[in-house]
Structure formats: C-alpha cells, structure tokens
Amino acid sequence: xxxxxxxxxxxxxxxxxxxxxxxxxxxxxxxxxxxxxxxxxxxxxxxxxxxxxxxxxxxxxxxxxxxxxxxxxxxxxxxxxxxxxxxxxxxxxxxxxxxxxxxxxxxxxxxxxxxxxxxxxxxxxxxx
Numbered sequence: 001x002x003x004x005x006x007x008x009x010x011x012x013x014x015x016x017x018x019x020x021x022x023x024x025x026x027x028x029x030x031x032x033x034x035x036x037x038x039x040x041x042x043x044x045x046x047x048x049x050x051x052x053x054x055x056x057x058x059x060x061x062x063x064x065x066x067x068x069x070x071x072x073x074x075x076x077x078x079x080x081x082x083x084x085x086x087x088x089x090x091x092x093x094x095x096x097x098x099x100x101x102x103x104x105x106x107x108x109x110x111x112x113x114x115x116x117x118x119x120x121x122x123x124x125x126x127x128x
Contacts, residue, residue: 003030004128005070005105007098007114008037012044015057024113024128031067032110036100038069070104079103083122092121 006025011033014021025031038058045054062069080103087093095118102122105112111126112119119127 002028003032003110004028004113005032005034005101005108005110006037007101007112007116007119008040009115010113011037011041011058011061013115015054029066031064032070032104032108033062033067034101034104035069035071036097036104040097070108072100072104076100076103076107079106086123087121090121092118094118094121 004024010021010025014025041058042055045051045058048054061067080099083099083102083106087099098116098119102112102119102125105125111128113128119125
C-alpha cells in the first residue's frame with residue numbers, strides 16, 4: 001500500500017491504540033490528512049480534558065515526513081459539488097465534512113481509509 005488519505009476516525013482510533021489501524025498506517029509510504037479532519041480533531045480536543053497533550057501528539061504526527069496536510073482549494077470545491085450533486089440525486093446524504101474529505105481523496109487520487117460506512121455511497125471513491 002503506497003498512499004492513504006485518512007479520515008478523522010482513523011487518526012482517533014490509532015491514538016487509542018487500535019493495533020490493526022496502527023499496523024496499516026505503519027505500512028503506508030504516504031499518509032494524507034485534510035484540514036477538515038484537523039478541524040474536527042481540534043474541536044474534539046477542546047471538548048476533552050487533555051487538549052494540550054492531544055495537540056502535541058497531533059503536531060508530532062503532522063511533522064512526520066510521511067504525512068501531508070491537504071487544504072481545501074477551488075479544485076476541491078469542484079469535486080465537492082460533484083459529490084454533493086450525486087448524493088442529492090441518489091437521496092443518500094452524508095455529513096458535509098465527510099463530503100469535503102472525499103473531495104480531497106478524489107482530487108489527490110488517494111484511497112480513503114475510514115471506519116464510516118456512509119462513504120460507500122459515493123460512487124467511484126476508493127476506500128481502504
């Protein structure tokens with residue numbers, strides 16, 4: 001496995017010690033994560049009682065040479081609009097943040113590593 005874009009829940013499960021996820025991440029040559037996921041994580045950190053520690057661990061993760069943080073841009077917005085249109089036409093909505101994450105996966109040509117089954121509603125999205 002060469003490259004993966006990880007969903008927020010993959011990072012969270014890895015930090016909780018999920019050995020299967022940790023093994024998969026260790027085998028990946030490249031790990032991508034979106035600014036959307038970072039926002040979700042930071043929001044979760046604020047709601048908990050270990051914000052400083054969690055931020056330090058996240059920064060260590062992001063500092064890895066195998067990790068790339070992907071931002072949202074105009075090309076991402078094009079993918080977002082296509083995905084949203086498809087989901088509306090099929091009557092299969094999913095959370096907005098997850099549409100943005102899927103849009104980055106399409107834009108970067110990477111499989112999305114997630115535990116959320118609703119991503120399977122997006123036609124053509126490669127899932128791990």
